[in-house]
Amino acid sequence: MKQHLLPVLKNIQVSQRYWLMVVDRTSMPENVDPGQFFHLRTTEALSPFLRRPLSVYRITETTLEFLYLVKGAGTVEMTKKETGDTLDVLGPLGQGFQLGSQKEILLTARGVGIATLAALAQKAVENGTGCTAILSARTKDDLLSGEMLEEMGVQVYRVTEEQGNSDVKAVEAQMREIIEQKDIDSLYTCGSRRLSLLNQRLLHEYGLQGEIALEEQMGCAMGACFSCVSPIQKDGKEHSVRVCYEGPVFPMEQVVIS
Amino acid sequence: MKQHLLPVLKNIQVSQRYWLMVVDRTSMPENVDPGQFFHLRTTEALSPFLRRPLSVYRITETTLEFLYLVKGAGTVEMTKKETGDTLDVLGPLGQGFQLGSQKEILLTARGVGIATLAALAQKAVENGTGCTAILSARTKDDLLSGEMLEEMGVQVYRVTEEQGNSDVKAVEAQMREIIEQKDIDSLYTCGSRRLSLLNQRLLHEYGLQGEIALEEQMGCAMGACFSCVSPIQKDGKEHSVRVCYEGPVFPMEQVVIS
Amino acid sequence: MTLDLNVQIGTLTLPNPVMPASGAFGPEMTEAVDFNRLGALVPKSITNLPQPGNATPRVCETHGGMINSIGIQSKGLEKYLEETIPEYAAYDAPLIPSISAEDIDEFTEMTKTLSSHPDVDALELNISCPNLKADGLAFGMDKDVTYELLSRAKEVSRVPLIAKLTPNVTSIQEIAAAAEKGGADALTVANTFLAMAIDVETREPLIGNNMGGLSGPAVKPIIVRMIYQAAQAVSIPIIGCGGVMNGRDALEMMLAGASAVQVGTASFINPTALTDTLDDIEAYMIRHELTSIQDIIGGVKMKPSEGGVLWHGRSG
């Protein structure tokens, strides 16, 4: 949970709405786990005022990559960074994914949720874990970054509103087929309430393990301010946890989706 | 009093503390007079919040030049502008210098006051009016821009604290010599309370004409808010005038220096 | 699609909901902005007798705002009637002079004089200025004084009266209700927040008068809250004021309950802020397929909060 000033190596538009930023992390001693995130200062001026939380999309020994959707003032500021500029990040933050002895995992990512799951896929492939991903988005254009997963060796299925195959029913059929055919043991999802509910349902039905990466509006991202709380079901009781500190990744069965 | 978005052609550091910005004004229909100023938005973010008033330093048919002292947040932001960026200016604003049938004029500028008087010198030279300038500053380095005046044909005297020849007494002796030798008919000054008082004294003593360019903290710079008022002695009474609207240039004998 | 932008202030119909804030607007600005497109013209507050205003510096900037202490520099009511009113009367927009006075009698007198001028369409009473008979406390800080001031002025006024409240109060609802009861036809919420800034190098206040009023986007969230609260407390229209920089800010205030907005400081940054704000509102209405400005006013969808109350007081 330290602040780092990291040199920007690359900051490019990768599709209509998505950008990719690569920073040099050689000065940063901490390990970074898939599912962890950074709290980024998007501008030196205090406008926008707060930092922005972004998952790490890709981790190498010397670099970190962020895949981000250009949404509002903060991410617009981010697009202005150029090679040689400095990115002020706080992190790595939070608890990442638990990847243990799984053999075959299935990721379901909606939209920019892929940014969070990609790092997990990367690690799974490194561990020799089989990895399949269903990527859902508004348009094909939003799924361009799926190619990176394919290059890694992940089997990628794409569904979009454009094509009309992204509704929950269609995804459910696809998930069932993959779970059964590949003998999936773990599910991971991020980015959609509806896909999270679907994942939870299939998790129970098939008796699988799994995790969900949550998002909440954040203040400090250090566990101090209790802005980012979410309810968790555990030991028969509802607990309030901080997405930035106890999360953002939680056991799938514990997450209470409202 | 219109807003213009002008392309930055050049923005360079000209001495330790001074910068020069050149903008393309071909899209701007208005005439610009020496002594007029522009109200500049230094950043797109609202931090710093207010615009900044800057005199026009040099006027050509296609360009405007600003010479500015890097002082606080606003002028620091200005140094970040690069060729190809846009400068948001409101102007030209206020009343400039009255240059009529004068034959020999003497300018006394303190510090960045040279920025305001340089445009006047330029016009005087164009009109065939003889022009002499005493430039006063902390260090020689701050007077580098005096060379432009010399190139135009202005006779330039330099005094600095560094050299120990910038106190009012020394400048007074120098002014008297120039006024007498060159048969000066008008005095112009900007940038120093003490030099303004000296100029006023010599104006009365020698029965000369003259003008002073004032500076005041500004809000609107359009004459609407009455932030920038200054007292003026006229017809035996004190009036309150707006530096941005009735000024920034005022008849030397009218200015009340506190 | 034709848009109905009309706003009613008592018997006066404004052609649209965007007008300048008093003191941040002057006839000189006609070069920068088209006065004929404004919902109303609100000149700088006028005092009965001429007064010189405060010491300079009169403005300084702060984070996201500015402090001003002009001190109602004024040439007095006589010159105002002779020069200022005719100058503004040349434009299409309704004219709403703003009055600043030193006691209730003076407010009443000035209301009488100004409201009977044929070119005056409504009056704004700047009750945020200090009451010289009450130790300099602003009229609008006390509900009883507010009530009395409005009733007295109402008795003699021939035009709608707008009370411009001060935000420097514990309960804006209470003052709003008192103004309405007194007879105000509308409320402006609000004037500036009393504020101070100090240069740590010289140790001197950055304002000649030591303190002044804070305006600009920094204060907008407090003003939006006050608009909402005032709108719950009264049934007369509210004019939102404080930090409007663009149409989004204006719409936010209107959703909170404002029928119109005033734009002040924004014009210093963006000289066409007034008409840009109006353009933004029109574009929003078209995008959202709204035909009348009434479809926006008070349209905030409050969330049911704990125990069903709209706002559960605990914040931190």
Place this chain on the structure above:
Amino acid sequence: MTLDLNVQIGTLTLPNPVMPASGAFGPEMTEAVDFNRLGALVPKSITNLPQPGNATPRVCETHGGMINSIGIQSKGLEKYLEETIPEYAAYDAPLIPSISAEDIDEFTEMTKTLSSHPDVDALELNISCPNLKADGLAFGMDKDVTYELLSRAKEVSRVPLIAKLTPNVTSIQEIAAAAEKGGADALTVANTFLAMAIDVETREPLIGNNMGGLSGPAVKPIIVRMIYQAAQAVSIPIIGCGGVMNGRDALEMMLAGASAVQVGTASFINPTALTDTLDDIEAYMIRHELTSIQDIIGGVKMKPSEGGVLWHGRSG
């Protein structure tokens, strides 16, 4: 040059004037900032019984600030005594728990319990929270309630008491004086400004609880004014709070009359804001050849204003 940074709060001596603001600080931040260098540790306000806090979203950003409505999520006094106090007691800095209660009896009870804990050095009473017995109005909005609350708590307290005032009042001087009279050993000026922000696309408030408290640099000029006013009204030390982002802001508040400052929101932007602020203050003292923090406190050079008064009330 050795710098004397000590600040006295009743019988307690703080090693330096920089401490966190309650609610914007937690034990988790020890990785980011050196707790042993702080003037004091001020944990999140604690309530007597556990409470869940408000609906999300609990924060949103505004121009130069943020609105929060956490709703004092709390695990209750029992767990606080067991877990929180020991956790903070491990650091050198004095520990100042912040108490939030629903009525005066509860404040008194909690003061009694907490002040007798050996690791508690002073208490901050968050009287900006709503008084459930007074229709949700904050205790600190009423001078009589403030006086009574402080006197009751003072009777039972074994440690210095700091009253944290709300800025949502007409006269901070009046409340400050009431708190002093009641027995407060110091005042924190102030908590957050009640505020609201609305998403104009969805028409919903950006905060789950509809309204919340505004903090950050946007509000600093109002807080500096209140510090100055409160300092004129009382002789107990004042702790400035609201918008401190760096040493310059802290110094501005100290020149206005604060003996110490709290840093809240700034830590969200710059995790080392607390110690950076202290470093800035030290560098300033060295540059200005000041050996004691006392050379700064209240050192503003007010300008004589018209008629010799310090502040001539007219602003606009």
